[in-house]
Amino acid sequence: MTFHMKLKSSIAAVLMLGATGFGFTTQANADAVDDIAKAGAINVGIFSDFPPFSSASADMSIKGYDIDVAQAIADSLKVKLNLVSVTGQNRIPYLTDKRVDILMSVGYSKEREQVIDFAAAYAPYYIAVIGPAALAVKGKEDLADKSVAVNRGTLEDTSLTEAAPASADIRRFDNYNAVIQAFISGQTQLMVVGNDVGAQVLAKQDALQPEQKFQLLTSPSHIGLNKNEDRLKQAVNDAVAKMLADGKLDESSKAWLKTPLNPDNLKD
DSSP states (O other), rough: OHHHHHHHHHHHHHHHHHHHEEEHHHTOOOOEEEEEEEEHEEEEEEEESTTTTTTEEEEEEEESHHHHHHHHHHHHTTSOOOOOOOTTHHHHHHTTTTTTTTEEEEEEOHHHHHHHHOOOOOOOOEEEEEEESOOOOGGGGGGTEEEEETTTTTTHHHHHHHHHOOOEEEESSHHHHHHHHHHHTTTEEEEEEEEEHHHHHHHOOOOTEEEEEEEEEEEEEEEETTTHHHHHHHHHHHHHHHHHHTHHHHHIIIIIIOOOOOGGOOOO
């Protein structure tokens, strides 16, 4: 091979290496925050019928606790909020396929952590014992000889069964509507539900004056995002931290969950 042929071959190899190298670097450095800024909007996956976290209001717009937080994140990034309706089955693929930038109301699990990343907890999710204000119940020992409604076969059922004294009268129903009806009609003295269901009862039953007695289990919700999106994760965490600091998250909790925000409920 002549000197000129060797030179041409070397130049071609360098150009090819440079092209593939730069191509790889560009892809590796692709950043969700830059993409969101360029689009002028953040796509946020939400459950469209998940009151009080997100549901259609009287004017048919989606409102709720999740929407307040999503809007704060969009405002912090100075972009428009674009809500995308997802289901429990398709929301992780929507995220990994980048049809959405973040997901609201994602419970942490080791299995999910293998696929997606989690920002700091922002929403309390817990299982609570709810009863009328006139009934003195402060802890699980006070469930003795009390009748308690619960949704059969759920995490609420498991938690109640583990916590309740043997003399507790646990009455299991096939859905949440039946649980609620049993409680408000006086068939049972208490009910055990998640705070999403409980918030609706607390808001609508003035005569009964229901209140949360104590919590059986705490498992807060996180905001899900794709792995290796450190800037977006930091932006989300900063937005939630600001809402905690200025009281906006507490305001949302009082408005939608009908109870002041307890920061301890944001701990895993």
